[in-house]
Amino acid sequence: MELIKLILRNTGRHRLRTVLTILGMAVAILAFCLLRTVVDAWYAGVAGASPNRLVTRNAVSLVFTLPISYKQKILQVPGVNKVSYANWFAGIYVDEKQFFPRIAVGAENFFDLFPEFIIDPDQLRTFKGQRNACIAGRKLIEKYGWKLGDTIPLTGNIYPGEWRFVLRGVYRGAAKTTDETQFFFRWDYLDESLRKTSPFRSGQAGWYVVQIENPMESQTISQTIDALFKNSSAETLTETEKAFQLGFVAMTDAIVIAIRVVSVVVIGVILMVLANTMAMSARDRMSEYAVLKTLGFGNTFLFVIIAGESVTIALCGGVLGMLLAFPTASVFSRELGTLLPIFHISGTTLFLGSAVTVGIGLLSALFPAWRATRVRIAEALRHIG
Amino acid sequence: MSEVPSQQPVVVVDRVSKSYRRGAQLIHVLKEINLTIEEGSFVALMGPSGSGKSTLLNLIAGIDRPDAGSLVVAGTDITQLDESELAAWRTRHVGFIFQFYNLLPVLTGLENVELPLLLSGLSRRQRREHAMVALELVGLSHRIHHYPRELSGGEQQRVAIARAIVTDPTLLVADEPTGDLDKASATEVLGLMDQLNRDFGKTIIMVTHDPHAAAKAGVTRHLDKGVLNNSSD
Numbered sequence: 001m002e003l004i005k006l007i008l009r010n011t012g013r014h015r016l017r018t019v020l021t022i023l024g025m026a027v028a029i030l031a032f033c034l035l036r037t038v039v040d041a042w043y044a045g046v047a048g049a050s051p052n053r054l055v056t057r058n059a060v061s062l063v064f065t066l067p068i069s070y071k072q073k074i075l076q077v078p079g080v081n082k083v084s085y086a087n088w089f090a091g092i093y094v095d096e097k098q099f100f101p102r103i104a105v106g107a108e109n110f111f112d113l114f115p116e117f118i119i120d121p122d123q124l125r126t127f128k129g130q131r132n133a134c135i136a137g138r139k140l141i142e143k144y145g146w147k148l149g150d151t152i153p154l155t156g157n158i159y160p161g162e163w164r165f166v167l168r169g170v171y172r173g174a175a176k177t178t179d180e181t182q183f184f185f186r187w188d189y190l191d192e193s194l195r196k197t198s199p200f201r202s203g204q205a206g207w208y209v210v211q212i213e214n215p216m217e218s219q220t221i222s223q224t225i226d227a228l229f230k231n232s233s234a235e236t237l238t239e240t241e242k243a244f245q246l247g248f249v250a251m252t253d254a255i256v257i258a259i260r261v262v263s264v265v266v267i268g269v270i271l272m273v274l275a276n277t278m279a280m281s282a283r284d285r286m287s288e289y290a291v292l293k294t295l296g297f298g299n300t301f302l303f304v305i306i307a308g309e310s311v312t313i314a315l316c317g318g319v320l321g322m323l324l325a326f327p328t329a330s331v332f333s334r335e336l337g338t339l340l341p342i343f344h345i346s347g348t349t350l351f352l353g354s355a356v357t358v359g360i361g362l363l364s365a366l367f368p369a370w371r372a373t374r375v376r377i378a379e380a381l382r383h384i385g
Numbered sequence: 386m387s388e389v390p391s392q393q394p395v396v397v398v399d400r401v402s403k404s405y406r407r408g409a410q411l412i413h414v415l416k417e418i419n420l421t422i423e424e425g426s427f428v429a430l431m432g433p434s435g436s437g438k439s440t441l442l443n444l445i446a447g448i449d450r451p452d453a454g455s456l457v458v459a460g461t462d463i464t465q466l467d468e469s470e471l472a473a474w475r476t477r478h479v480g481f482i483f484q485f486y487n488l489l490p491v492l493t494g495l496e497n498v499e500l501p502l503l504l505s506g507l508s509r510r511q512r513r514e515h516a517m518v519a520l521e522l523v524g525l526s527h528r529i530h531h532y533p534r535e536l537s538g539g540e541q542q543r544v545a546i547a548r549a550i551v552t553d554p555t556l557l558v559a560d561e562p563t564g565d566l567d568k569a570s571a572t573e574v575l576g577l578m579d580q581l582n583r584d585f586g587k588t589i590i591m592v593t594h595d596p597h598a599a600a601k602a603g604v605t606r607h608l609d610k611g612v613l614n615n616s617s618d
Contacts, residue, residue, distance in 0.1 A: 296476030
């Protein structure tokens with residue numbers, strides 16, 4: 001108890017210095033949490049991937065499509081439960097800044113493969129019964145103020161023309177990490193139009209989503225599917241949904257690395273700031289350490305009071321930074337909107353923030369504590385006064 | 386606290402030498418010092434600046450180590466102890482009174498006095514009681530919750546004396562205890578030390594420049610250029 005009292009009172013000795021260091025620490029931990037959250041948001045698709053889903057795409061590139069006839073063949077592969085398909089539509093809503101994923105999906109069973117998208121059964125039934133129907137995520141309809149029955153106009157770019165969809169359903173995510181900013185409409189509506197305008201582009205799926213019985217067999221099933229279409233005009237590449245998502249992230253790897261480097265630099269800077277504060281405090285108190293040693297207190301006691309002060313300052317700043325991270329992340333989430341749809345402070349980020357906070361506190365204490373333990377009593381006392 | 390003094394040697398300094406290196410120069414601060422101090426005595430060490438009196442005090446108190454010779458204090462040859470043993474020995478046997486009081490500024494008078502007892506294994510309540518007794522003895526029971534900055538120099542030194550005696554050590558060492566005090570406070574502090582020696586039989590070794598302070602001690606030894614004069618006053 002006396003030890004804690006001594007640590008806390010020492011912490012409050014130079015109020016301005018302590019407050020400024022705490023604020024610096026808070027800003028650093030806030031930045032660390034936000035940068036980590038950006039990286040998490042980048043990997044949200046990977047984290048949300050299901051182990052029992054495979055994705056089959058054109059082996060050359062995702063840009064190239066696959067014949068819709070592949071669906072039945074894939075379905076014949078042992079271990080495959082269900083197969084659905086989708087096309088990346090892109091398009092423009094209002095203007096090019098309004099980004100959200102717009103995807104044409106096989107209406108009959110696409111949502112059966114994605115149980116994380118929770119949809120009212122009546123709305124899903126209506127979606128399946130109306131060719132130009134669409135389903136949007138909860139966050140998306142909140143952002144644009146859409147209501148069921150509204151007509152959503154899109155201007156096609158990959159698939160030119162003016163497209164009009166009627167909002168018939170809203171999905172919400174089963175978990176916090178489920179992306180609620182996607183826009184789905186029926187693939188057959190797209191295909192019907194293509195048959196009239198660009199017949200050579202009709203009957204094509206962008207990729208297949210394959211639900212398998214046993215995730216342990218994903219490699220074998222992937223190889224079997226790809227073998228089916230070997231030497232065809234459209235060879236396939238089948239991989240787990242996680243690997244498929246990681247492929248997207250890999251394209252922007254440099255940005256993720258840069259963000260990670262910045263977060264490490266931020267931590268390094270605040271480590272030096274706190275270490276400097278602690279070094280100054282310890283230098284001011286060298287004679288007190290000498291007195292404590294004179295009275296019989298050992299090096300462990302000195303380390304504990306110095307590290308205790310350092311960790312206290314770090315914790316005050318760290319906790320403040322982590323508390324500030326929540327409202328700041330909300331603002332970021334609102335502003336980033338559909339660009340990084342899953343933007344929330346995770347438990348892992350908080351754990352890492354806490355670990356970094358304590359780590360900084362302890363590391364900052366090392367040098368001053370080492371100096372304090374090395375102090376020669378007679379020498380330090382000679383300088384008093 | 387201890388009772389009436391017996392005439393057992395509590396400090397035996399045997400051919401102790403100490404030197405410091407200042408740059409390339411080796412300074413011999415103490416040269417083969419021999420000194421015996423009886424239990425219950427009040428000894429003043431005097432001498433000009435740089436004569437080695439504070440160094441000798443530090444060696445006896447176990448906060449510095451000699452280059453040669455032996456130091457038997459309170460029955461232990463302290464030159465044979467390692468750092469942690471020496472620290473534990475100091476806690477048990479030595480009470481320190483410094484020129485500049487050296488109280489911890491973040492602790493109240495009571496907490497400062499209680500500080501050495503944290504190493505004693507006493508309960509919080511027992512520590513408080515011991516500290517209160519020591520503070521009453523130095524006449525400061527009414528200032529226990531004041532911080533050092535709220536106390537005068539004389540009061541701070543009395544708190545320091547209470548801290549020095551609270552563990553009931555074998556030996557009290559004081560390095561210029563009145564050097565930073567006005568005359569009235571110095572008289573009070575010396576009176577207190579005299580009382581500790583006379584009434585409680587405390588062995589006190591005091592380094593001082595001040596002949597008036599030295600006059601309070603029963604024995605005065607003079608050091609000059611690292612050599613202890615054989616004569617004592």
